[in-house]
Amino acid sequence: MVFKHKEEVFDVAISGGGIAGGTLAGLLGLQGFNVCLISAGSKPQWDPNQHHPRVNAVNHASIRIFKHIGVWEDIRNKRVNPYYQMHVWESDTRGAIEFDAKEMRVPHLGAIIESTVLTSSLFDLLARQPNVSVIEKSRLEGFLVNDVNLALHTDSGHEVRCRLLVGAEGADSISRSLSNIGKREYASGQQAIVAEVLTDNHDGHTAWQVFLPNGVAALLPLEEGKYSLVWSCDDEYYHTLMALDDTEFCETLTTSFEGRVGRITGVGKRYSFVLRQHQAESYIARRVALIGDAAHSILPLAGLGANMGLLDAASLSQVLGESRQHGRDVDSYTVLRRYERWRKGDNALVLDSMRGFQLLFGSRIQGSRVIGGAGLKLVNHLNPVKKALAGFAMGDIGDLPLICSASINADI
Numbered sequence: 001m002v003f004k005h006k007e008e009v010f011d012v013a014i015s016g017g018g019i020a021g022g023t024l025a026g027l028l029g030l031q032g033f034n035v036c037l038i039s040a041g042s043k044p045q046w047d048p049n050q051h052h053p054r055v056n057a058v059n060h061a062s063i064r065i066f067k068h069i070g071v072w073e074d075i076r077n078k079r080v081n082p083y084y085q086m087h088v089w090e091s092d093t094r095g096a097i098e099f100d101a102k103e104m105r106v107p108h109l110g111a112i113i114e115s116t117v118l119t120s121s122l123f124d125l126l127a128r129q130p131n132v133s134v135i136e137k138s139r140l141e142g143f144l145v146n147d148v149n150l151a152l153h154t155d156s157g158h159e160v161r162c163r164l165l166v167g168a169e170g171a172d173s174i175s176r177s178l179s180n181i182g183k184r185e186y187a188s189g190q191q192a193i194v195a196e197v198l199t200d201n202h203d204g205h206t207a208w209q210v211f212l213p214n215g216v217a218a219l220l221p222l223e224e225g226k227y228s229l230v231w232s233c234d235d236e237y238y239h240t241l242m243a244l245d246d247t248e249f250c251e252t253l254t255t256s257f258e259g260r261v262g263r264i265t266g267v268g269k270r271y272s273f274v275l276r277q278h279q280a281e282s283y284i285a286r287r288v289a290l291i292g293d294a295a296h297s298i299l300p301l302a303g304l305g306a307n308m309g310l311l312d313a314a315s316l317s318q319v320l321g322e323s324r325q326h327g328r329d330v331d332s333y334t335v336l337r338r339y340e341r342w343r344k345g346d347n348a349l350v351l352d353s354m355r356g357f358q359l360l361f362g363s364r365i366q367g368s369r370v371i372g373g374a375g376l377k378l379v380n381h382l383n384p385v386k387k388a389l390a391g392f393a394m395g396d397i398g399d400l401p402l403i404c405s406a407s408i409n410a411d412i
């Protein structure tokens with residue numbers, strides 16, 4: 001590993017080369033900061049012949065961020081599937097809400113993109129940026145903080161000095177634990193089954209989500225007849241579903257979606273994810289800031305987790321850039337506190353809303369699902385509320401960083 005800049009101390013070191021960390025490195029590199037990204041893995045590989053099992057529904061704000069750092073062309077040239085409609089319903093009461101891009105007067109509701117498409121494109125971008133150094137196959141192990149900077153050490157024997165450390169290592173962030181930042185963890189009691197499924201339905205641009213007695217199942221369109229399934233369910237039902245053979249699994253899925261997506265004709269390998277919900281008690285410590293899942297993680301039922309982390313990255317990048325323009329140190333408490341004030345409240349609101357959904361639709365309290373179903377029906381008919389909800393989920397409404405402003409083109 002050869003550092004691309006000759007000075008001894010980086011402006012910012014980022015630990016964690018996932019979607020949030022990789023994007024922040026790109027944003028800061030674009031602004032001329034000297035950045036070091038410490039990545040646990042090597043450069044992510046994207047396979048043009050096979051969909052990666054983990055996909056993300058990426059919203060307008062995130063697309064604007066990718067366009068801003070100049071990585072969108074590359075992502076689009078790999079594999080991106082826009083969706084124009086989304087149907088959400090509750091299985092018992094048939095309460096439903098529908099979102100339609102035409103009705104919302106937007107080009108699309110979002111795009112389904114494999115995680116490896118995003119991260120491999122981000123790593124290619126970082127390799128081209130003259131002031132961003134990437135240390136691959138290396139995990140942050142510890143750091144010492146003093147009055148002027150931080151000294152980081154990794155399990156690969158690298159020593160890195162920086163003014164600011166950003167923890168982007170996901171839900172088990174070591175930067176968070178080494179900084180003694182506590183977190184509020186909410187038991188989800190749920191696991192997600194993720195798999196690619198085939199259907200005889202040829203609409204490749206509609207997303208479907210159904211609230212079931214034992215969880216929530218979503219089908220995200222990958223292309224004509226191919227979907228990515230994310231089935232979040234309680235532990236007991238998870239084991240029942242995993243024990244089914246492929247034919248039984250497809251039949252259960254067809255029935256659960258009430259045939260609305262046609263007949264499920266095939267399923268690929270089923271992957272499991274333990275679902276976590278947490279919020280760090282603080283997003284900052286002395287010379288440290290947290291972004292992405294290191295700061296918060298939510299249930300995948302609204303497909304917002306990665307989008308929230310990308311907003312953290314864009315907000316922090318804006319705060320650091322503006323502070324430098326005003327002659328302030330990037331590691332000063334006032335500067336970091338500005339970032340925390342900006343993002344923590346917004347993220348808490350989303351986390352609380354997702355917990356509300358889980359309580360309403362996942363609770364065994366009699367009547368709660370009826371109220372949930374009625375709520376969906378009501379919001380579906382209250383146009384301004386529905387528009388506001390969609391605008392927030394698409395990343396067009398809210399306290400957005402300048403590069404995510406709704407006036408900027410988010411076309412595919």
Ligand SMILES: Cc1cc2nc3c(=O)[nH]c(=O)nc-3n(C[C@H](O)[C@H](O)[C@H](O)COP(=O)(O)OP(=O)(O)OC[C@H]3O[C@@H](n4cnc5c(N)ncnc54)[C@H](O)[C@@H]3O)c2cc1C
Pocket residue numbers: 015016017018019020021038039040041055056057058138139140141168169170171174192194230273291292293294300302303304305306307308309
């Ligand atoms: C089933 C499922 C479906 C989802 N669907 C969606 C969706 O549709 N839309 C959406 O927006 N979100 C979705 N999410 C959430 C989304 O995947 C996460 O919010 C997002 O991946 C978090 O990105 P991150 O970069 O913060 O963390 P991560 O993706 O966890 O990346 C952290 C990186 O840091 C590395 N690391 C860990 N420890 C160290 C260390 N000590 N040193 C250096 N590196 C380290 C890890 O190896 C990893 O590469 C979903 C989540 C799940 C589980």
